Amino acid sequence: MLWISQVTFLEAVRQRFFAFLLVLSAAMVLSSVSLRVFDFGHGELKFIADFGFGGMFFFGSVLAVVMTAQLFFSEIDNKTALTLLAKPLSRPEFLLGKFFGAWAVLGVFVLVLAGLQGVVLWAREQELVVMAEQAGKIPPTFSIVGLGQLVLLQWLRLGVVIAIVLAISALARTFLFTVVVGSLAVVAGQLQWIAQDAFLRPTDSPVYAAFLWISTRLIPNLQQFNLADALVLGSSVVEEGALISVGFSGLAYLVAYLTLGSLIFRRREI
Amino acid sequence: MSSAISVRHLTKDFRIGLRGLKLRAVDDFSLEIPCGQVYGLLGPNGCGKSTTLKVILGLVSATAGEISILGEPSATSVARRRTGFLPEAPYFHKFLTGRELVRYCAQLSGVADTELGAAVEDALGLAAMNEAADRPIGTYSKGMLQRIGFAQAVVHDPELVILDEPTAGVDPVGSASIGRMIQAMRAKGKTVVLCSHLLGQVEQICDRVAIMDRGKLVLEGAVEDVLSRRDRHVMTIEAMTPTARAAAEAALEAHGAKITSVTHPRRSLEDLFRELVTGSRDA
Incomplete structure (x- = not known):
């Protein structure tokens, strides 16, 4: 499994698509400084954080869906999977190797962008502190520890997306189908909190209630990982218990979707 | 086995x-x-x-x-x-x-x-x-x-x-x-x-x-x-003349055997190709 992960990682980082999205996201983070005049009445640091983290969330999701599907289908379509699966290697090991390789690439993606974002926020914070002192105002702050926690949460969120895409890939016949369904799953995950809210309200229809119950359990709430404001800018307090709960929820979905993908892939004819 | x-x-x-x-x-x-x-x-x-x-x-x-x-x-x-x-x-x-x-x-x-x-x-x-x-x-x-x-x-x-x-x-x-x-x-x-x-x-x-x-x-x-076709045999003969062939046919017929075809042996195109190009590069 380790060897599959290593080769998957090497294959992924050599892709122009990865380099393109990394450069684009990095450009978004850097450009947030010059675009901060459009802060729409919010604090400058919040605008910079929203802009940069928005790029990381969006392009990270695109990368997780497209790159994972591409890494899986390149093995199937090019028939390299024939050579590999004829070795004493189980199907779940192959799938897990793909997962860890793709997850490692997205770890690099998140780490590079978060590092860049941290430098941009820190530099602007230093300027704003001086200006606030001169004006006798309370200076804005951002938290390095919070940034670290956000990196872990985003990495976990992207891990959940990779696991979902691999489960879809194991079932699907084409790359395009996987990308479309995977993208819809990410959108559904971002909007899952709406179903959760609706589920909490009383309803007379058992069918509607069952639909809400299934959607709130089948689809992970990807919005719960979006704690950038609270963690990095300290806009609100995040209790440690809440962070652990989000972490466990993410890990549970990750394991569940990988298990599902492995079960489907075991029956697939190569 | x-x-x-x-x-x-x-x-x-x-x-x-x-x-x-x-x-x-x-x-x-x-x-x-x-x-x-x-x-x-x-x-x-x-x-x-x-x-x-x-x-x-x-x-x-x-x-x-x-x-x-x-x-x-x-x-x-x-x-x-x-x-x-x-x-x-x-x-x-x-x-x-x-x-x-x-x-x-x-x-x-x-x-x-x-x-x-x-x-x-x-x-x-x-x-x-x-x-x-x-x-x-x-x-x-x-x-x-x-x-x-x-x-x-x-x-x-x-x-x-x-x-x-x-x-x-x-x-x-x-x-x-x-x-x-x-x-x-x-x-x-x-x-x-x-x-x-x-x-x-x-x-x-x-x-x-x-x-x-x-x-x-x-x-x-x-x-x-x-x-293998056990009921057929192939002989390769050098320097066969028409007289020698006629004698061989007569001798075989005397024992109830019959020559059904006489051709020149051929090498395959693959053999010829390999013979010509193997020496010029590693196989």
Whole structure:
């Protein structure tokens, strides 16, 4: 499994698509400084954080869906999977190797962008502190520890997306189908909190209630990982218990979707 | 003699289309491949050879039937650890070098770290790929791809090697080189199963052959047995004159025998080609 992960990682980082999205996201983070005049009445640091983290969330999701599907289908379509699966290697090991390789690439993606974002926020914070002192105002702050926690949460969120895409890939016949369904799953995950809210309200229809119950359990709430404001800018307090709960929820979905993908892939004819 | 591969009543159906129409690729196919031999599995395109190999390797599930490799159920990792496989038209990660690919496959096949270096060098040597081993696979010719594919199939020193069309698209020199690799495997006591359309080569290097057609076994036996026509004889005569021929015919007729054809012996175009070009480059 380790060897599959290593080769998957090497294959992924050599892709122009990865380099393109990394450069684009990095450009978004850097450009947030010059675009901060459009802060729409919010604090400058919040605008910079929203802009940069928005790029990381969006392009990270695109990368997780497209790159994972591409890494899986390149093995199937090019028939390299024939050579590999004829070795004493189980199907779940192959799938897990793909997962860890793709997850490692997205770890690099998140780490590079978060590092860049941290430098941009820190530099602007230093300027704003001086200006606030001169004006006798309370200076804005951002938290390095919070940034670290956000990196872990985003990495976990992207891990959940990779696991979902691999489960879809194991079932699907084409790359395009996987990308479309995977993208819809990410959108559904971002909007899952709406179903959760609706589920909490009383309803007379058992069918509607069952639909809400299934959607709130089948689809992970990807919005719960979006704690950038609270963690990095300290806009609100995040209790440690809440962070652990989000972490466990993410890990549970990750394991569940990988298990599902492995079960489907075991029956697939190569 | 024990069996390297034992296939009993194998049937494989594929479901096609939305209505799930059944396409029978392999139909009640049984075969015993003895250990230590080079075995040719022949047949026209679409006759079920590759599907049979895939079922044997556990890449495709059987609809019915039992298969064992060296006494182990074929789908187990124990059986696959003892088997090497070169797929038809192999494609490998282009960014890896030949050496990296063979090393990667050795690691996947469970070769111990302490033996890894020697196993990789042995396999590269057997495939005559030492010189090109540090080049990216993307720069390889078709023949080199087949040879590096052969190296990855044998790097873990398997007892059974399955080669699906190892000479497809390869020139006669490269093809002869692959033939020599197969013979080297036989010399080491390995069992080699070979699917090929190069019937001349199969005839030269295989001990036994099986011929499939439309998913069924139509002929199986030792090459010598299935090709010999025991009621016909060939003599090669030097400096035959018309008088000598007439005398020979008369002598044979006196014993109830009859000459049915007299031709000049020919060498094959493959032999001629190899004779002309082998000297100019490494096979």
